Amino acid sequence: MGNLPFTLRQLDVFASLATVRSFRGCAEQLGISQASVSNQIRTLEDQLGVVLFARHAGRRPALTAEGIAFLDDLRGFNEAAQVLARHRRVSSDRPARLRLRIRVGQGLVDNFIRPRLDHFLADNPDIAMEFDAQPPSQKIGDDLIDRGYDFALLHLRADQPVPPPMRAVALLRGGIFGHRRFAEGRSLPLSREEISALPFLMPNSGSVQEEMVLRSYRKEGIMPRQVVASTQYFDVMATMLERGLGVASFSEVILPPSMREEVIQLYPLEGWHLVWYRKDQGGDDRLDRVQDFLLSALLRDANYPTVKVFDPAYA
Template identity: 55%
Template sequence: MPNLPFTLRQLEVFTSLSATRSFRRTAELMGISQASVSNQIKTLEEQLGVSLFDRKPGRRPTLRSEGLAFLDDVREFNRSAEALASHRVADPSEGGRVQRYRVLVGQGMFDAYVRRKLDSFFAQNPNVELEFEAQLPFGQLIRAVESGSFDFALINQRADFPVHEEFRELAMVRGGVYGHRKYAAGRTLPLTPDELNMLPFILPKATSRQEREVMRNYELHGIRPRNVIGHTQYYDVMAAMLERGLGVASFSEAILPPSMREEVIQLVSLEDWRLLFFRKDHGIDARYDIVADFLVNSVLDDPNYPAISRPPAPARSHAPAGK
């Protein structure tokens, strides 16, 4: 066996930092300090004899050409390791061992569709433990998955964004600016940008990446809110404000509670949203299939999920990863 100039932990830290481009975020995802992340990368570069990242004060770390080449090889290394691991024969004596999986899920998807079904799932699968990280459907969720920290991901993504090769599309739902039906009284739908601009707007958390992303998208559609009445990072708070007629907001219909859909309506259509699914393992572990089926079916089989289209489901393959 070769004497490798790195440790598996260093590869894990390197992969995460390549995805997040943030020492702070990598430290949070991996549960270690920023100093530890920096030391792991520094040691890895010293052992390899090359600089993998460009690091400048006040700027995100960026992969150098050597780093990009190393990242490609790390991914191939991981695929080969998973293929080797798939040869392991399960030990019947391990039947009582708890298998833990990390799941990245959109906050609205988790609260509206997944959380309510977890009690039945855990009762039927006592040897499976799921650890969820629920986030708003903005920002660098794809990079979080690429970091290798999650076994599964179930997220919404605007339809104008490309679908990452490791994800598959489960469904499409409507997206747009939603508000209480009172804002449509005496007007023809969809509202014009000028009509919308005069309405009270609710935005994501002030100065956040989410707010900047929403405002950029509004700008593309000629929408320039003149009256911002509040900011919140909680989608359920935003939905409650819509129901009370306090303002309007950009929303995916999928995370608008069914009880509100009579009073809260789409005032103008923007980009639709894709429901995307990711699973790290494609081997023969039956528990992976159980978790994957639960996550997908908890949404798609829910009668309140407002899908406007669903791509054909691919045939399940039990081939080991990388094969």
């Protein structure tokens, strides 16, 4: 089967939005942000080359003629998938389902893991995974043990020590990112003074994430003069970067590939580590399958831009 102009995740978002006819309602139903819904639909329309929803200020999004036809065909697509799924062999001696709790950094599930999850679960019906998406934290080591996670895959600033239960598997580029228009007529990287004068996007005031960002700025002698917005959602912040509304401390990998032409690194900061945790190291080979799936979903994806991979199995 050739490459399809959509992902299963995009189809899920489209079907939800076609049902609730509300970007906010769709976001709440799927547990993602409104910006993520908008980006998924816009990308789907770009890949198909058609407009699926008519959008007007103050009115609910409405399916266009192309959208109605696509929804009808999607129903047929889902029915065909169910027919194919019936070919799965059912064994009477199938082992008990393995249930796992996995903590994952924000952005990793939507951009890298979920697009591949359907195939993995279809091939491994005896494995159930519950994902807990979290922003960066300074106490991830003890938290993983105390809350009983089986696996964790997170981003941690490279200037922070990796907690003993975890190990660094890759290094990622970090810095202050913003729309390329902020660099027009200037040499990169921008100076501390030039960066400090730009409008900044920050994590929520008083949060651990804000303190981490401010500490990295102070280390470089950067003093933001104006903060134009604060949010806990990295996908919302990335969308604001693409619109040229401000600059922010980011790991390059958090930016969707579609944004990396317009959103560039304006000033280099300490990089980020991809850190890994596995509670149980032996026994059940299904744990090895889950480990390979999670690490491969990132480290073998060309859109996951590592500076260096420390694990030779994925280098």
